[in-house]
Amino acid sequence: MLGCAILLAPAAEAARPVPAAAPAQAQGQMQAPRLVVVMVVDGLPAEQLQRYRDQFGPGGLRRLLEQGASFTNAHQAHGITVTAIGHSAVLSGAYPYRHGIIGNNWLDHDGKQVYCTEDARYHYIGAETGAHDGTSPALLRVDTLGDQLRYASGNRSKVVTVSGKDRGAILLAGKTGTAYMFMDDSGDFASSTYYMQQHPAWVERFHAAKPQDRYYAKSWKPLLPDSAYADDAPDPAPSLKSPNRFPFTFYSESGAPSADYYARLKASPAVDELTLDFAEAAVDGERLGSNPSGATDLLGVSLSGHDYVNHAYGPESRMSHDHLQQLDRRIARFFDFLDRRVGMDKVLVVLTADHGFANTAEFSQARHIDARRIDAKALATRLDDALGQRFKVGKLVKNVYAPEVYLDYAAIERNRLGRAEVEDAAARILMAQPGIADVFTRTQLEQGLGGATRLRLLMQRAWNRDLSGDLLLVPAAYSSFGGGDSGATHGTPYNYDTNVPLLMMGGRWIRPGVVPQYTEVADIAPTLAQILRVRPPAAAEGRVLTEALR
Numbered sequence: 001m002l003g004c005a006i007l008l009a010p011a012a013e014a015a016r017p018v019p020a021a022a023p024a025q026a027q028g029q030m031q032a033p034r035l036v037v038v039m040v041v042d043g044l045p046a047e048q049l050q051r052y053r054d055q056f057g058p059g060g061l062r063r064l065l066e067q068g069a070s071f072t073n074a075h076q077a078h079g080i081t082v083t084a085i086g087h088s089a090v091l092s093g094a095y096p097y098r099h100g101i102i103g104n105n106w107l108d109h110d111g112k113q114v115y116c117t118e119d120a121r122y123h124y125i126g127a128e129t130g131a132h133d134g135t136s137p138a139l140l141r142v143d144t145l146g147d148q149l150r151y152a153s154g155n156r157s158k159v160v161t162v163s164g165k166d167r168g169a170i171l172l173a174g175k176t177g178t179a180y181m182f183m184d185d186s187g188d189f190a191s192s193t194y195y196m197q198q199h200p201a202w203v204e205r206f207h208a209a210k211p212q213d214r215y216y217a218k219s220w221k222p223l224l225p226d227s228a229y230a231d232d233a234p235d236p237a238p239s240l241k242s243p244n245r246f247p248f249t250f251y252s253e254s255g256a257p258s259a260d261y262y263a264r265l266k267a268s269p270a271v272d273e274l275t276l277d278f279a280e281a282a283v284d285g286e287r288l289g290s291n292p293s294g295a296t297d298l299l300g301v302s303l304s305g306h307d308y309v310n311h312a313y314g315p316e317s318r319m320s321h322d323h324l325q326q327l328d329r330r331i332a333r334f335f336d337f338l339d340r341r342v343g344m345d346k347v348l349v350v351l352t353a354d355h356g357f358a359n360t361a362e363f364s365q366a367r368h369i370d371a372r373r374i375d376a377k378a379l380a381t382r383l384d385d386a387l388g389q390r391f392k393v394g395k396l397v398k399n400v401y402a403p404e405v406y407l408d409y410a411a412i413e414r415n416r417l418g419r420a421e422v423e424d425a426a427a428r429i430l431m432a433q434p435g436i437a438d439v440f441t442r443t444q445l446e447q448g449l450g451g452a453t454r455l456r457l458l459m460q461r462a463w464n465r466d467l468s469g470d471l472l473l474v475p476a477a478y479s480s481f482g483g484g485d486s487g488a489t490h491g492t493p494y495n496y497d498t499n500v501p502l503l504m505m506g507g508r509w510i511r512p513g514v515v516p517q518y519t520e521v522a523d524i525a526p527t528l529a530q531i532l533r534v535r536p537p538a539a540a541e542g543r544v545l546t547e548a549l550r
Helices: 046-051 060-067 082-091 147-151 166-173 203-211 210-214 258-263 270-286 305-313 318-341 363-366 376-391 409-414 419-431 442-447 454-462 520-533
Strands: 033-042 070-074 106-107 113-115 160-164 176-182 297-303 347-352 395-400 404-407 434-441 469-476 504-505 514-521
Touching: 033 060, 033 166, 033 318, 033 442, 046 318, 060 318, 060 347, 060 504, 070 404, 082 166, 082 520, 106 395, 106 404, 113 347, 113 419, 113 454, 147 160, 147 297, 147 520, 160 270, 166 176, 166 297, 203 270, 203 305, 210 270, 258 504, 270 297, 270 305, 270 318, 270 434, 297 318, 305 318, 347 520, 376 419, 404 419, 419 434, 434 442, 434 454, 454 469, 504 520, 514 520
Parallel strands: 033 297, 033 347, 070 514, 160 176, 160 297
Antiparallel strands: 070 504, 106 113, 347 504, 395 404, 404 469, 434 469
C-alpha cells in the first residue's frame, strides 16, 4: 500500500552450441499448463537481479530464482536494444531483420516518422488517440506463440496482454491476442478497435473502481532500511534542478487527479501495481487458466515502471534499487493470486526483460570510464559538411534518427557519385567522431557483414533491408545518443544492454536450477511451443531449451 511505501540473422546459429537433451518423460504423457504467464520487466538488467537477490522477499523473484530455471547468460541477441524490438523477440523468436520492428520509432523513405505499433485505421476505446499512438500489430511482420496457440486450439485459447506502454502490450499479443494499455491522460487501461468495438463488462467494472486514484497525495518512500541502499549511487544534492530524491509525492497542479498526476505514476512502482491489478482482473474476467474447453490460455504482462525509473535516475540509483524491491513484493502477491484462482501447479511462468541499461554517463565518468552523451543532430551536421567538402556538392545526408543515418541517394545519383564511395566516405568521417565505435554501411549490410565478432552478428540481425537506414552507427561502450546532463538509456549491442534475466518456473515442465549456457530471449517461443505441443512461430530462430525441460 502507499503511504509509507508502495508495495506495489542471418548466419546466427553457427556459433551457438546446442546442449544435449536432458532425460525427459515423453511430451505426450505430460499435461499442458492451463495458463502460461509471460512477464517482461521493461529495462531490467540481469546484473540487478543478481545484485539485489538477497533482499527479495520469499514469494516473488526469489521464488522464481529458487523454484525455476535461472538462465544467467541470457541475451536479447540483436544490436539495437530498445523496448519494441525486445518485446517483439519474446514470443516471435525472431530478430528485426525478419520481424520488421526496427525500433520504437523510425523514419520511412520519405523522412516521415513511424511508430512501431501505430495504425491510423483504429483508435483507443473511450480515450483520445494521437497520431502516433499504438493501436495494432500491423507493422509486426511475423506471427507469435500466442497466434500459434490460438490456431492449434481452434481459437479456444485466450491470449490477453497488458502493459504500461502500448507497444509492450501489442507486440506481446501478436496478431490474434487482445492487448490493453495504460492511458496517460486517465490512468485507465484501454484496448483499441483493432481488437474489439467496446470493452467487456469486467473492464468497465475495473475502470469504475478508479484504482489509479488511490495514490493521490501519497508518497513513494523506500521499502527497506537506509543501510540496505548503502552501495547505491548517492542521491543528488537537494535543489530545484535535481528533485530526484525520496519521497516522491503523487499530485497534480489542479489539486485533484488529472493527466499530470497520472503521468507521475509511470516513473514509480504505482504503474506496475496497477498493471498487475488489471492482469488479475483479466484472469477473473476472462477465466484465464480455467478455460471451459480445457485449452491453454496465455497472459502477457509487461511491467513498464522499471524502464521509466532507470531512464530518470539510472540503474545505479537508490530509486532503481527500491523500485525492484517494490516490484518483487507485488509479483509475490500476484503469484499468490494465481495460486488461489488457478493453482500454481497448473501455471507456467516465464520472466524476462526487453533490454538492460547503461549507467548514467556521469556515474561512469566518475569511475574513469570514457562515457559520452552524443548529440546526433550535431553529428549529422558535421557529417553533411564533411561530405560536401569531400565531394563538392551539398546535402548528401537526408535524415538522422540515431543510430540510423539516411543518405540522399537521389542527390548521389544526380551528381553522378558512386553510392558505395559516398557510404564509405561517410563511415570514415563518422568513425573519426568522439564516441563512435563502428559504422556499417548499406552496401556492407546487404552483402552480409560476416566475420566472427558478436557485435557484427548482432548489428546484422538488427538491420532490415526494407526499413532501416543507410548507415548503422555503434556508439562506444557506455556512450549513448542523446543530450542533457542526467538520466540513463540503452540501445547498444554491449552486454549491459543485452544481458537480461530469463527465468522459467513450472514444476511439471521446468527443471529447477541455474543454467549458465548462453541463451537468447528468442529461445522462449520455441521452448514454449515444445511444451504446449504447438507449431513454433514461422520466423522463430531460437532453439528449444532442452536443458531446462523435465
